[in-house]
Amino acid sequence: MPISETWLLPDGVADVLPEQAQVIEALRREALDFLASRGYQLVYTPFIEYIESLSSLSESNQDLDLATFKVIDQLSGRLLGVRADMTPQVARIDAHVYPVEGVARYCYAGTVLHTKPQGFNTTRAPLQLGAELFGSDSIDADVEMIDVMLNLLKTASFADGIHLDLGHVGLFRSLVKHAGLTKAEENQLSDLYQRKALPELAEFTQDLKFGADFYTLGRFSSDLDALEANLSAEIIADPAFKQAFDAVKTTRSEIQARWPDLHIGIDVVELRSYHYHTGLMYAVYAPNRAAPLAQGGRYDGIGEHFGRARPATGFSCDLYALSAGQFKQVQKVVAPKGTDKALLDAIAALRAQGLSVIQLLGNDDLNSIPFATHQLVNKAGEWTVEPI
Template identity: 45%
Template sequence: MKYWQLPQAVEEVLPEQASALEALRRELLDLYKHWGYELVFPPLIEYSESLLTGLGADLDLLTFKLTDQLTGRTLGIRADITPQVARIDAHSYLKRGVSRLCYAGTTLHTRPKSLMASRCPIQVGAELYGDSSEQADIEIIRLLIETLRTSGVGALTLDIGHVGVYQAVFAAADIDQDDTDIFDALQRKSAPDLAVALQDKPAQTREWLTALMNMHGDIDTLDRARQTFGSSVPAVSQAIDQIETVIKALSAVAHDIDWYVDLAELRGLNYHTGLVFAAYAKGAGQALANGGRYDSVGQIYGRARAATGFAVDLKTLLAQGRYKANSQGAISVPAIMDTKLESLINDLRASGQIVIRALLNEHDERCDREIVLIDDVWTVRPIGKTNV
């Protein structure tokens, strides 16, 4: 048995990457703090009912479960932090009006979400509660854009949709939204499978849903959707208006963003209630961030609240962006005890310098400076420089 082997899609984080991950985590949490978002630390493990109730089968399948030795109840290891933050807002924090919360922590998945994904992503995100307006959605997406910019992500495409379009079309066509065959075909955008699933439906229904499957592309997609559904399915126009408002506002402050509209985006349908979005970078095979509106999720915890937010995986951001942690070097110090030397070391460390003792009389490879005794004074100098 090879004891050093790790489970598939579970990885170690070695010093260089760990340093960059931690630096990026701190920088992002400081960014959120400066936007007014308060930090919370939800627990790694909870009763599975609390983690999963009302959130759909997808999250249930991703969640590791085990038996609590104290109570015999089923526990779940969190696969997503967002529902925990919704519980905090609804049950524990109970702030009146708008609340802004952010977080960072490891999650665990029973299986990777995609071929390249980790089963133990480090999830970072921000959530805004108590405001159902487009202004709240705009703020969250702006913060997402700043998150990706801070992470060094270059060319950026925002994929935006609205689950209200799907819900309105299904309601107008008198189709159960839980029809798995139609849902699956739409989600995969498979025309042959959708045709089979709709073969016994009225002609108008087949026309609407086939059109919905193809409602993706540039911003002109919104005009096509309005022409197709506007008069017969008024609720679609309301959703389109919201998307247009958000795109117009964000385009005024983020000129270099490419927009992709997908009105048949069904990701997280059982969870989201309105605007949904995802961020992609050139060359990346998966979304760097996902988010959207999820009003009333907190109802099960005792307080229904308007809610919108986003989440990113710190590991994915680091791999796809160009973020570099500041490398300050280090100072090598002789492995001896001297009162004046110890005082200097303490002062240097207090000022933010890295000071490493030269055990075995060898400089650590990170050191670019050293402390030496010159004329009875402990002095910092570049390594290799002589007293002459």
Template identity: 40%
Template sequence: MRNWLLPENIADILPATARQVESAKAAMLERFRTYGYELVCPPLIEYIDSLVYDGDTALVMKTFKLDDQMSGRQLGLRADITPQVARIDAHLLSSRQGVTRLCYAGSVLHTVPESAMRSREPLQIGAELYGSSDVGADLEIVDLMLASLEGVGVGGLTLDIGHVGIFRALAAAAALPAPLTAELFGVLQAKDIPSAETLLAGAAEPFRSALLALPGLYGPDALSRASQCLPALPEIRRALADMQAVADSVAGRATVNFDLSDLRGTAYHTGLMFAAYAPGWSDALARGGRYDNVGDKFGRARPATGFSLDLRDLVRVLPQRSPAMGIRVAGADAGRAREAIAALRTAGEVLVIDYLGESATALNCDRALVWRADGWQVEPFASH
């Protein structure tokens, strides 16, 4: 029995990568703090009806479920931390009436991976801003998302900008029934134009043509084309203006691409959506968007915007860094050198006690702590 095998799309993180992941996490959480975001740590498990939203079948399917032996109710292992943070804002922090900024970092679990290369245990880190519907809040989140990636050495960023509100405005104007709207949303997510044409066979113009045009509205010039071919609904005009505002805010910092057909957000997204890409990885490194009123099911509907990313994915495109070289001290000397070892470790040095007489390469040390006439000294250490 090969009991060392792990389930498919589940993997250990080994030393060099683990240090890189934890360093990136620490750097991002520190950046969140400087922007005013407070850290929260929701539980890995809670009642299933708190973890998923009505109508979000994709999130329901991704969530592991089990029975609670204590309450008899169904529990879920979280597949997304955003709903938990919305619960905290709506319920536990309900006394706060102004803007609330929260951040988090933790593992989530998926029943199936989002793609063949992705883990079923993403390490999700993100930031959420509650209480402001102003586009400035979205600009802050986009800025923080890009700054977080830049801060850990990811360069050459491309920002895709979309807006799910355009689809919702067109569906409402066409008076599409809710079941048809949900089915059409899924079809457009898959960019299945023939099926979309079938579903919209009886829809009123110009909304039918506008909905069918969405999959073709992508690229740097998509906004100008959209303003010409989409109905001049107030919601659409605002959406296009907000997308342009995001693009203007990142000018010179990231390559911008508009995509009005990008409906890959979950069912709770309501407005602006954005995703960051980088060379070397085909999928988005980070995604975010607006999800107003998501706290309604917890008793307080508030405007909200945020972003998140998977640190396990991110490490694939992080610059490779060699671990810091340490200082070797012979095991026989460790007792006598206790104070010197403590002082060096306090100063941030790596001190490795060598019990077996190993090489410099094996110990990852380029210096040695040795006793000389004038006390303990740090000298170059070569393999022997």
């Protein structure tokens, strides 16, 4: 390879330069400190594992399986996977490595790797930060998780103008079961809902059992009152459907009580990761951003693959995406050469204040320190900081 090409990186992978790295690292520390204050314990997981460990989700989520890089382990000859999501790893910890009784709360932050970008203009190596709650099937757990997610975004200065979307796969799933649809019909309906294709939906549901209810679910997916008023009495009375419907209403009410100024939208046919989620789903959006700032949902039974099925809910976000467009000019103070005690004490005091202080070396001068913003000078026996 020519030398001129050795510095090039693969598509979807980028260096993070100092001005943005400062923002990302500060955000990571603040987020993990906040999660710790809410009782979420930090865990670190390996970057690579046997593919069987990572397949607890990929069996039910083909998208995750396709996003996972796979390599052969030269020590064992077994197939390894590079983590594309940290949730399966935390589920393994909860189920097998650290199986505590009762409710367990974990948080994490680390790089994951995707075979392809998961959205327009996104990285293939996100810095994923998230939180998981295991051991509770209560709506209170979902409400806590959404509240934690919103507060975490608030620490990242996203309090104003954000929008919360709520959905629940249980409404569609219970209606499919009640109607006895085939897998092909279920997949076709899911696709129509995702595309918001109401004319096609009306035509497709004409000959389906409970077809009017499937159409109503799509037409009034964002209006719970209209949805309840137009669904058939039989579907409204279905226990699974009613439980999911009430969960959405209760969650919206409780989040609105905590966040009275938050705009909350409902979309009961938002079926992203439909085969992975088992209940409530939630995502937060900001103005002028197409992709969600953070998203999550309920995925009960996730630990079954490891021998311990547990109810679970959680969310994650990409710190690179959260910090996009934010840059911080680092204040860099240049100190002269010397071993005078007063000078060294002044340098130590500035560093203790959190400032970056660089002492000149050899024949260096100010021109040898790129991006220097201030200098330490001696005036009348006092060391003071002045802008350059």
